[in-house]
Amino acid sequence: MRDDESGKRSKNGRSGSGSRAEARRATEEAILKAAETVFAEAGFGGATMQLIADMAGLPKANLHYYFATKEALYRRVVERIFTTWLEAADVFDEAVGPAEGIGAYIDAKMEISRSHPNGSKVWASEVMHGAPVIQDYLETTLRDWTEGRAKIIRRWIAQGQMADVDPHHLLYMLWATTQHYADFGHQIETLNGGKPLSDEQWEATKASVKGIVLRGIGVL
Amino acid sequence: MRDDESGKRSKNGRSGSGSRAEARRATEEAILKAAETVFAEAGFGGATMQLIADMAGLPKANLHYYFATKEALYRRVVERIFTTWLEAADVFDEAVGPAEGIGAYIDAKMEISRSHPNGSKVWASEVMHGAPVIQDYLETTLRDWTEGRAKIIRRWIAQGQMADVDPHHLLYMLWATTQHYADFGHQIETLNGGKPLSDEQWEATKASVKGIVLRGIGVL
DNA sequence: ACTCAACTTGACCATACGGTCAGAACAAGA
DNA sequence: TCTTGTTCTGACCGTATGGTCAAGTTGAGT
Structure with missing residues (x-):
């Protein structure tokens, strides 16, 4: 065997x-x-x-x-993914404004979606099933991270650097849109004639996503 | 028992x-x-x-x-969800322009996410695992539907009714964003203090999503 | 009242799975 | 070389699961 x-x-x-x-x-x-x-x-x-x-x-x-145990192994896998995402979000903080910060964040998350689609899928599956093993992370680390970024976004809004949108819903949209290309990669590939997105298509995809989002928040 | x-x-x-x-x-x-x-x-x-x-x-x-068999039952469940989504997309065709059409489509998909979160999750799970049972639907019905809507969007663009964005990526963004509120509902609920979004919050959510997307495609 | 197909059900089966264990193989220090 | 802790592995076990079956029960048509 x-x-x-x-x-x-x-x-x-x-x-x-x-x-x-x-x-x-x-x-x-x-x-x-x-x-x-x-x-x-x-x-x-x-x-x-x-x-x-x-x-x-x-x-x-x-x-x-x-x-x-299977659970222990699974937990380690999920923890790894979570860590990867958190690290990739540093670009957010180092930015001077929303165009740079959110644009770079989209780029970073899109790259992870392409290079690490399985991690994204495991995370999605875990959350969809009610986060049985990483609920504590959601309530502590993720919540803190989210509030921190929301504060930054609110500051940008107050400074008139972007439109007045709800920070949480903006973040959800960023997560949803970027991770969609990993989680639903198979569907996208099927609609792309059964072929994975080429390098050119991928660049166009990132540009398209950034274009809609950045224009949507009044930056562009 | x-x-x-x-x-x-x-x-x-x-x-x-x-x-x-x-x-x-x-x-x-x-x-x-x-x-x-x-x-x-x-x-x-x-x-x-x-x-x-x-x-x-x-x-x-x-x-x-x-x-x-378990497979037969599962297949029926997935087929049902797919049908529901297709029916809910009629609003797209009946619209005279992108503001109305896409706005109504977002509303419709958001409502389904709220009233039918389990269906959305099953679909997501199926696609994430490579669509083992509904691959044929993706290649026929979904592809046809997508091309049809893309054509409508291209017409709107040609008529100068909205910005020049890639129709496919726009559709992916609509799917990703609306279904996120079902598939990742648990995560959103956790970040909302452990409570599901209230009716008021839900209305605000829909308005926020529509606001960013419609502004993002130059309609507003 | 009788018939017969549609339906219901407890008991049962083969298989596959997560996990265990005793012992073999190995490597590093003394 | 000998000792000792680490790593490796085939064989095994209890359980849970998808699915079957034969013996019922029900109820509409005659």
Whole structure:
């Protein structure tokens, strides 16, 4: 059933040399990557530890050595995605005005949607199911982050740099629009003749999204 | 285990009178409604026929009498949602211009997001997993619908009634933004202090979304 | 009252899944 | 080389799930 049958890998087939701790990190990384893919494609309920193990290239029992339970593994995957998004939002703060800040934020989130679609899908799935494992993050980190950005937007509005729109709904629109290209990527690809968006199309997409949004908030 | 124990329902507990065919329709309706809820909350893989049966108020074996397999039941649920959306899009065609047409479309989709959040979630889940059961709909009905609306939008642009934006990306933005309030309703609720949006907040939301989008396409 | 197809249901089955375990293989320090 | 903790793995287990089945019950048509 396993996809390799060399039968004589020097150790575990990953990174021939390196310290013990490094090998462990590499294995965990491979598992997390495989898990993200499987969870994204099948959902939490549809994912199986066997499938994740196969994709990571190790026996199921070994997978359980690194991650005791399916829930624990899933939690780590979701936490990773959340962290990635938070880090990518720094562009927001460093901007001097809405055109630059929101434009750069759209660019950043769109890039993540293209390079990390599976993460976005896992997050969407988690939230759609009522956020059973990351509810605490929503109530603390995400809420703080959102309020912080809302304050910045309100300042821009007060300074007359953009139209008077509700900051929360603007943020929701940014999330919805950018993540849509990851979560509904399959639908978009189908409507694009069955082919993924080309590099040119992708640039046009970002420009189009930014154009509508920035014009929509009176910046342009 | 079953939640009722009356033990003496005259027939099946649903609609005491009515023809045979009508009773069948009522039972199927109850099953489909329960299934939509369970599929939305747990995903296809996490949903169980037992849970759906319990929620519909009949034994699992009886559920299999009406829907042979889990897949068949799921397919019917997804088809229903798709139909609902298509019907709600009529407002688009009847409009004389973009302000009215797109504004009304946003209103319609937002209302569906509020009244039918589970349907939206099931659809999102299906598409995110690669549309294993409704791929044909995407390639035929949805593609035709999309091209038709894109043509209308292009006409509006040609007539100088709105800004020159890519019709497809505009449609994606409409879908993303409106469905976000259903699919990510839990996240929005959490960021709203744990309370669902009130009627007033809901009206403000619709106005805000329409405001940004319509201004974004040069109509306002 | 009788018939027969439509419907209902508890009990049952095979399978697949998450998780366990005992022991083998390995590597690093003494 | 020996020891010891870490890592690896096949075999195994209990449970839950989708689905089946045979034996009922019901009710409309005659």
